Amino acid sequence: MYNDIDLDAVDLTIDAPETEPDRQYYFMAKARKMIQELAAKKGRNLTFYVKTFGCQMNARDSEKLVGILEKVGYVPSDSEEADFVIYNTCTVRENANNKVYGRLGYLNGFKKKNKEMLIALCGCMMQETEVVEKIKTSYRFVDLIFGTHNIYKFAELLVNALESDKMVIDVWKDTDKIVEDLPEERKYSFKSGVNIMFGCNNFCSYCIVPYVRGRERSREPKDIINEIENLVKDGVVEVMLLGQNVNSYGKNLENPVTFAELLKEIDAIEGLERIRFMTPHPKDLSDELIEVMKHSKKICKHIHLPLQSGSTKLLKAMNRQYTKEQYLALVDKIRKEIPDVALTTDIIVGFPGETEEDFLDTMDVVQKAEYDSAFTFIYSKRSGTPAAKMENQIPEDVVKDRFDRLLKQVQTIAAKKAERLTGKVEKVLVEEINEQDAHLVTGRLANNSVVHLPGNKDMIGKIYNVCLKECKGFYYLGETVE
Numbered sequence: 001m002y003n004d005i006d007l008d009a010v011d012l013t014i015d016a017p018e019t020e021p022d023r024q025y026y027f028m029a030k031a032r033k034m035i036q037e038l039a040a041k042k043g044r045n046l047t048f049y050v051k052t053f054g055c056q057m058n059a060r061d062s063e064k065l066v067g068i069l070e071k072v073g074y075v076p077s078d079s080e081e082a083d084f085v086i087y088n089t090c091t092v093r094e095n096a097n098n099k100v101y102g103r104l105g106y107l108n109g110f111k112k113k114n115k116e117m118l119i120a121l122c123g124c125m126m127q128e129t130e131v132v133e134k135i136k137t138s139y140r141f142v143d144l145i146f147g148t149h150n151i152y153k154f155a156e157l158l159v160n161a162l163e164s165d166k167m168v169i170d171v172w173k174d175t176d177k178i179v180e181d182l183p184e185e186r187k188y189s190f191k192s193g194v195n196i197m198f199g200c201n202n203f204c205s206y207c208i209v210p211y212v213r214g215r216e217r218s219r220e221p222k223d224i225i226n227e228i229e230n231l232v233k234d235g236v237v238e239v240m241l242l243g244q245n246v247n248s249y250g251k252n253l254e255n256p257v258t259f260a261e262l263l264k265e266i267d268a269i270e271g272l273e274r275i276r277f278m279t280p281h282p283k284d285l286s287d288e289l290i291e292v293m294k295h296s297k298k299i300c301k302h303i304h305l306p307l308q309s310g311s312t313k314l315l316k317a318m319n320r321q322y323t324k325e326q327y328l329a330l331v332d333k334i335r336k337e338i339p340d341v342a343l344t345t346d347i348i349v350g351f352p353g354e355t356e357e358d359f360l361d362t363m364d365v366v367q368k369a370e371y372d373s374a375f376t377f378i379y380s381k382r383s384g385t386p387a388a389k390m391e392n393q394i395p396e397d398v399v400k401d402r403f404d405r406l407l408k409q410v411q412t413i414a415a416k417k418a419e420r421l422t423g424k425v426e427k428v429l430v431e432e433i434n435e436q437d438a439h440l441v442t443g444r445l446a447n448n449s450v451v452h453l454p455g456n457k458d459m460i461g462k463i464y465n466v467c468l469k470e471c472k473g474f475y476y477l478g479e480t481v482e
């Protein structure tokens with residue numbers, strides 16, 4: 001386990017080992033020495049700032065970056081005016097890219113004041129050749145670029161960047177490697193994301209993820225269990241199992257395991273109280289999974305089931321591998337087996353070729369599935385994906401009108417659904433002091449809804465029975481009960 005590694009014991013007089021993770025421990029020791037020397041020269045600690053864009057996968061990756069930065073002696077800074085700044089980027093929609101370009105100019109301002117500042121970019125956007133080219137020509141002050149496949153090499157890349165006065169670029173097309181046992185620094189002490197697999201093989205026609213995250217690779221169950229057991233020892237009560245399509249977990253392992261089997265094993269871990277997962281693909285959500293969820297006390301009764309579109313024609317063009325009817329039948333089955341389940345979804349509006357009739361199919365599914373909440377997205381053309389080449393891209397004003405109608409419908413249904421729990425007593429994991437009112441704490445129900453209740457910081461990380469006194473649409477006001 002990485003916690004046991006003693007960087008003082010690493011011999012830096014020899015060459016770096018070839019095997020992982022030992023090689024990275026070597027570079028951590030080397031980086032630490034360099035940082036100590038730089039700090040002595042400056043007469044102060046060196047600071048870092050990690051900004052994460054995008055999904056929970058990126059958030060988890062950032063925890064690994066922070067783990068290494070802290071291990072080698074950087075201290076966290078509240079602002080981007082730091083000695084080392086990393087942007088962990090997202091490219092799933094175009095505005096995510098634009099945000100990064102916008103902020104880079106602002107970072108350069110800080111670098112002009114602090115010449116030794118290092119700027120690194122990593123994550124999904126860096127997997128795109130055009131992006132790296134653009135940074136090489138227009139943002140030459142960037143020091144380090146790496147991608148999603150070699151994040152485990154961060155300590156080594158950091159040493160390269162510290163030693164070089166040129167831009168260091170290391171982006172891999174794909175990998176079959178999974179390196180275990182590296183440091184991490186969790187954002188929350190009591191809950192954690194846990195990667196169970198990486199990559200995606202589904203190639204939905206609008207989606208860039210399979211191109212930037214590579215092919216599906218599952219971690220071995222024993223490594224996942226081991227990680228969760230260690231997290232629990234360290235105070236974690238809730239885990240979120242992460243994968244682009246958790247339903248295909250374990251298919252390609254030497255000894256194949258299903259996602260439901262993995263869940264059963266995780267369910268048995270003593271001290272763990274809540275299990276969440278994200279994201280299952282509707283095309284292969286198994287009966288076995290529903291069965292395991294139904295009987296588990298720990299697996300939160302919440303399924304995020306991305307719909308994307310309610311039109312069978314569009315679902316085909318999106319390469320989603322299910323029809324409107326199959327999706328609705330799945331929703332019915334889930335609701336029958338797990339009546340108190342919370343269902344949430346992702347929906348894209350304005351996919352190429354979407355007619356008013358297609359859109360009304362989406363509205364129809366939203367009406368019938370009664371989502372507890374939904375993320376709604378305007379279709380964004382990602383070059384390199386099949387959909388980007390499709391004819392019939394939809395005019396902006398039409399998309400905007402549909403988007404507004406959809407959002408209204410989603411919100412009306414969500415508010416109605418939320419109302420159902422008013423007056424009930426539910427378990428709440430308290431997560432933080434309320435941002436607006438320090439006499440309140442904020443926590444989450446098993447179905448992921450937010451609850452504010454009177455409390456104090458000692459409650460953080462613990463689960464309480466809370467009466468949901470009032471529903472405010474997207475959140476509840478509650479009070480603890482015995």
Ligand code: 5AD
Binds near residue numbers: 207377
């Ligand atoms: N345009 C808009 N939304 C997209 N998503 C993925 N690709 C695109 C795109 N090109 C949405 C999907 C997915 C979520 C994570 O992002 O709804 O489920």
Ligand code: SF4
Binds near residue numbers: 201204210245
């Ligand atoms: Fe993208 Fe589809 Fe894979 Fe999800 S399942 S990451 S939407 S390709």
